[in-house]
Amino acid sequence: MRTATLKSKAVTAWDERNLASLKPQDFEPLPDLTDEESAEMDREFLASATEAQQEQADDLRARGYTVTPGPVEWISPIEQWVSRLLCWEIPGSSDDASEPMGARKVALTLDLPGGSPKDAIKVSIETKVVQEVDRDGRTTWHESLDTVSLTVYADGQSYLGFVECTCVCEMGHTLIALQRDPSPEIGQRVLRVLLDIDGDAPDWPAPLYAALKPLNKCQACGRKLDDPVSRVLQLGPTCANNLGLAHSQRVVEAVMRYCRARGLL
Incomplete structure (x- = not known):
């Protein structure tokens, strides 16, 4: 998985300082709905x-x-x-x-x-x-x-x-x-x-890892994967951390359980 900051993409600005102020009385309370109405x-x-x-x-x-x-x-x-x-x-x-x-x-x-x-x-x-x-x-x-x-x-x-x-x-x-x-x-x-x-899924990010295409290299940086955990997950530990994804033997075991349950192994 490649991740990059898009520095060239413009940030949209939204300025509310010139908008009229809303007062609490401007909001009408929502009525209570019956089960059938809901x-x-x-x-x-x-x-x-x-x-x-x-x-x-x-x-x-x-x-x-x-x-x-x-x-x-x-x-x-x-x-x-x-x-x-x-x-x-x-x-x-x-x-x-x-x-x-x-x-x-x-x-x-x-x-x-x-x-x-x-x-x-x-x-x-x-x-x-x-x-x-x-x-x-x-x-x-x-x-x-x-x-x-x-x-x-x-x-x-x-x-x-x-x-x-x-x-x-x-x-x-x-x-x-x-x-x-x-x-x-x-x-x-x-x-x-x-x-x-x-x-x-309670074992997130196992479903995502299980769906990745085996490329024999880190999907984020393209470098060769040397350790067994990274080779299964298709992502190195540093790149996984940058994306906020767990990266450990426990995750590998969760991926295996996920794949076996769906007949992917």
Whole structure:
């Protein structure tokens, strides 16, 4: 996994000092909902997000993409594990920071089962940073997910694309979009790999390590891996520490358990 600070990416500034101050009386308290009212609201959120997913899929198909719809739910599983990889407590974004920060890029290569041993997915995750000045003049920095780009190698061909994790009306949807008109089966294979990386797993980051493509070198810095733990995890201890990922024999054992449970060994 390659990680870099994107120094050339501009920081978006948001200054609230000139906005009108809001008073407590400006906020109306939310009414208490019955169980049925709450369930009906959830159904409305689901219908709205599903409709938005279909509209976006239709637009991407009209632009020449092959689209594979993913789940519609409160938090995209892909957004969940990407956030864990970036060491965020909240899916999709970081906590506010008092010190300046830069946008980041993390690139990793995942195995793509179901085809040639050479099949793989290169995932490039980029973030963006907002500098916010509140009404009291306090400055904070906030990092959030910007793009998740894909390069898919399958059937002797390569396909460029991206993952879209969009939140609409409190509920989000996921799409895989690929160029060059690959078969629908390829999009389904890519989706399964990305969804199977469980960001909520109690043995995190074992699901991520298990999905990495064996490259016989550190996925972050490209150096040769000498110790047994690093060769299994495909990441050296220094690079793992830079990403906030555990790196030990215990993690290797968790990866083995994860792979055996899914018939990957």
